[in-house]
Amino acid sequence: MCCDVPGLLFWSTLGPLEDTPLDHSDWLAPLYDRIIQPPDHDVLTDLLELPIEGRLLDAGGGTGRIAARLQELASQIVVADVSLPMLALALEKACCAVVGSHTELLPFPDSAFQRVIVVDAYHHLVDQAASLAEFWRVLARGGLLVIEEPDIDHFGVKLVAIAEKLTFFRSHFVRAERIAEALQAMGAQTDMIHVGHNVWVVARKV
Numbered sequence: 001m002c003c004d005v006p007g008l009l010f011w012s013t014l015g016p017l018e019d020t021p022l023d024h025s026d027w028l029a030p031l032y033d034r035i036i037q038p039p040d041h042d043v044l045t046d047l048l049e050l051p052i053e054g055r056l057l058d059a060g061g062g063t064g065r066i067a068a069r070l071q072e073l074a075s076q077i078v079v080a081d082v083s084l085p086m087l088a089l090a091l092e093k094a095c096c097a098v099v100g101s102h103t104e105l106l107p108f109p110d111s112a113f114q115r116v117i118v119v120d121a122y123h124h125l126v127d128q129a130a131s132l133a134e135f136w137r138v139l140a141r142g143g144l145l146v147i148e149e150p151d152i153d154h155f156g157v158k159l160v161a162i163a164e165k166l167t168f169f170r171s172h173f174v175r176a177e178r179i180a181e182a183l184q185a186m187g188a189q190t191d192m193i194h195v196g197h198n199v200w201v202v203a204r205k206v
């Protein structure tokens, strides 16, 4: 299916997602890179064990602000996101391949990526379990899935969660322990690292 961003192919649509609460990413897109602090680059590259020869998927990768900083550290970087305005900005950065897709149904073959990252996006996903299963499916054996989320046990994050509910944001924060448990059930070796008000879940596919 085509879309109104030149050079971008939108691969998957999942009908039921259209009935879910709002995701404000479309109108936040032009402001996003300016108002949201990126994660610490050294933490990110350490946890991802970069550089690598291989593909890295930035799922829910938005404007490509993370992908652009990792550009030299993997053979190919793919940003997949459902918001076309976000992806249009990723295209402008010319850092990576850009795919319009729901994380709940990724248009990639099994084991296509050596790394999958999900930064500040997991709590926005409509179907977190389906997305997690997709991240795991497209991850190659020996690869790493790294998910960064605001730590809902942190008081400031609880306030943000309330604010997002009040503004009809589509967000559902879960504890990192729950994400790690779901990944362990799929056979992952997991680790959790707390940095400031964020928590990183690192899952290795052995």
Ligand SMILES: C[S@@+](CC[C@H](N)C(=O)[O-])C[C@H]1O[C@@H](n2cnc3c(N)ncnc32)[C@H](O)[C@@H]1O
Pocket: 023, 025, 026, 059, 060, 061, 062, 063, 064, 065, 066, 080, 081, 082, 083, 086, 101, 102, 103, 104, 118, 119, 120, 121, 124, 125, 126, 127
């Ligand atoms: C807060 S932004 C984070 C973007 C990027 N990871 C970053 O840190 O710069 C969340 C992103 O998740 C995307 N998103 C939300 N639900 C999605 C879904 N079901 N499938 C794919 N992307 C989704 C939004 O469009 C948005 O770009």
